Amino acid sequence: MSSKTTPTPPRYLWQHPAWPVISFDTDALMQDLSHARLEQGKLLGLLEAIGLESGQEAARELWVQEAMATAAIEGEKLDQDAVRSSLAHRLGLAGLPTTDRHVDGLVQVMADATAQYQAPLTQERLCLWQAALFPGGSVNLRRVAVGRYRDHADAMQIVSGRLGREVVHYVAPPSAQVPQEMAQFLAWFECTHPAADAAPRLHGLVRAALAHLWFETIHPFEDGNGRLGRAIVDMALAQDMGAAVRVFGIARQMMTTRAAYDDALNQAQQSTAGTGLDVTPWVQWFVQACAQGCITSQAVVRQALEKAEFRQRAAASGVNARQTKVLDRLLQAGNRTLGGGFLGGMSSDKYCKLTGSSKATATRDLVDLAAKGLLRIEGVGKATRYAIAIDQWTQAPV
Known part of the structure; x- marks a missing residue:
């Protein structure tokens, strides 16, 4: 008499037989997508209405907030003056950049992701981004493999908790699979570009949500994956708008609702028997975050207008x-x-x-x-x- 061993069900998305064919329910997303588009339109209209100088000031302030937020999500607190200095140098508003090379590297990555949004996202480009985040190849006295995908034999895990009491939230694909996984991801990102001849066209916000989830699921680098994943979101949204915009406040919203962001991403990366590769809840969370990010950004734009009006009053x-x-x-x-x-x-x-x-x-x-x-x-x-x-x-x- 023989016995059959029941196969262990896949725990993570990348272990599912159908991976990377991710699915979602378009009908369930329609209301949230419409709301997000409305708030995007309000924000862009407000930026245009307040005038060039105030609009540029607001855009710069939103950039500073995004840089601070995307670093803070990784537990890194940047000096705000250093971020402003680096940004001013990159925009030609100041002669010398900040002496903080980590800040400069992050600003460079954010700038390239949106200013060069039409250029293909390639392995070489991603490796250059990752290397820019870690000048000198170290962080907090710890060496980091830079400019290349991870290749260590140890499992890439997302953990929390004190030493000896760690909680493993997620395990990424083995390093040996990363090149193939990334090749599939980059090919998908290129063929779903809004300017591509793909049919039907994938909604821009949905594409940004899927791109972030997919990249974070692979976790291709030894460090810097979160910041790079959010830069990819910026790039996808710029492609969606057809302009080098970085005003939607996605990283800031993710930081504001950090626990909810982590939970939504973690749950989406799990492959449960009932949901398979359906990531509708993640996409819905992301789209709602986009809408709220735009609402908060509208307040920042209004603040820029208030500053301009105050300066006129002070001058008089x-x-x-x-x-x-x-x-x-x-x-x-x-x-x-x-x-x-x-x-x-x-x-x-x-x-x-x-x-x-x-x-x-x-x-x-x-x-x-x-x-x-x-x-x-x-x-x-x-x-x-x-x-x-x-x-x-x-x-x-x-």
Whole structure:
């Protein structure tokens, strides 16, 4: 009498016999896709309506936020001034880049993904992106294989938890399979390009969602896969728009809802008996995140317009060079409700440090700005602080 061994069902997408033929329910996505398109249109219309200078300022601010967010998802906190400096250099607004090569590398990758969105996504290009993220081939005193796919024999795992109590959330395909897996992915990405002759055409937001999931499922590099996967999303969305746009705030939204992002991606990478390769829930989460990202970006654009109007009001008020410098610093900090705000508000001591002025001059300048309606006074006595006088703006507490 012989016995049959029941085969172990595939645990992950890439282990499924039908992989990489991913499926999704178009009808279930229609409402969310329509909503996301509406919010995209509102955002792009708003950018065009506020004028060239304010629109460019808003786009730069959104770029800074995306760079900060895509790094933060990986647990890396970038210096915001360094990101602004690197971005200004890349846009020709400053002479020298930041001395932080990691920041420069990330900005370069983000720039290439969108500015060169029409160029093919190739293995060579991805390897150049990954190498740019790790100048010197290391991170946190740890060597990283750069400029090539991973080739180590150990399993590529996504884990969390303390040493000795790790929880394995996902195991990627073995390194030996990566070249073939990536060849299939890159071929799909090229043939589904909006300009390709594929029929029927894949919805741009769905394509971006599938591209991110597919790339993260392969996890082709030793490190940097998350940032590269989000750069691929930027590229896919730029291709969808037919323009070098990076204003939709996808990385920022992923960071804001980090737990939900991780859960949605992790669940999509599992191959359960009931769902197979149907990744509709992931695509739906991604599309909803796109819509919310656009809504938040609209608020950033409105903030840029508020800054421009404030600067005009300040110029008409006859402020001096010291006052202009401080007002610009407060404007740069932004509104607390959008994740900014000048920490603790402006005080006479902080004014002295920013301008190099005496305490008496600082107090006089601040009182003058309040009298002109450019700053509002909060607190009394030694607790007196000054905040930018724009409706609905608040400062970050100490």
